[in-house]
Amino acid sequence: MASAISGRPLRFLTSRSPKHPPHKWNQINNSANASVPALRFVVPNLHNPHPLPLRPPLSLCLPPLLPRPPLSSLLGPCPPPLRHSLPLMTTSQAAASDSSQSSSSAKTVRLVIKGRVQGVFYRDWTVGNATELGLKGWVRNRRDGSVETLLSGNPDAVKEMEQRCRRGPPSAVVTGLGVFPSTEDPGTGFERKQTV
Incomplete structure (x- = not known):
């Protein structure tokens, strides 16, 4: 099926003709190849006489645009660091402070x-x-x-x-x-x- 489709020429023609209603697909016959129908997409009011250059399609296999997350974020949370606001005691x-403290x-x-x-x-x-x-x-x-x-x-x-x-x-x-x-x-x- 794919080889039969790829062998056929695919043509898109535009027209400003009042005979063809806008925004419709029409099937027309080519005089050169009458057995193969061509499709025409009619777009009204095209003011640009120069066709846009064709751009190659985007590949679906492009590398990701976002960076990969670091491994540490995938391993889960780790205990937070301690906050030091008082001087550390040896x-x-x-x-010495425990023995000098009385229970009162x-x-x-x-x-x-x-x-x-x-x-x-x-x-x-x-x-x-x-x-x-x-x-x-x-x-x-x-x-x-x-x-x-x-x-x-x-x-x-x-x-x-x-x-x-x-x-x-x-x-x-x-x-x-x-x-x-x-x-x-x-x-x-x-x-x-x-x-x-």
Whole structure:
């Protein structure tokens, strides 16, 4: 079928003749080749006497115009970097500050963070920041979509961690933060707990 079509000449003729209605395909006979019909497309009011040069058709196998995404974006998200706003303490400084603190000067609070805070590394970010500030306690997801954390330590460090939790990691969107005083035992370090 394709060879029969490719062997036939295909002609497009234009005409301004009033005999032929505009925008219609007409079948005409050639005197040179009466057995092969030619098609004529009639376009009214063509004012350009010079035909446009024919352009080769675009190839469908062109290379993509957009660059390929980097491999790192295909591998998924990675934990966000920690924000450093307080000077880092060495382990000897942290141990000295822990031993010099009395239990009466330590502040313990429970935070409930709401918004887009699950699936954005909020708990890992909290563990890193709390450890950096020398705080004790834990963090966990809740089934209602919020994150809950217990913070205990130097009152200034607890206040700084509250401010950091209001912002959260870069991918988080915090819409609410509840701060509640607590007498719960924070434990010896800062840990990530299971969802409740």
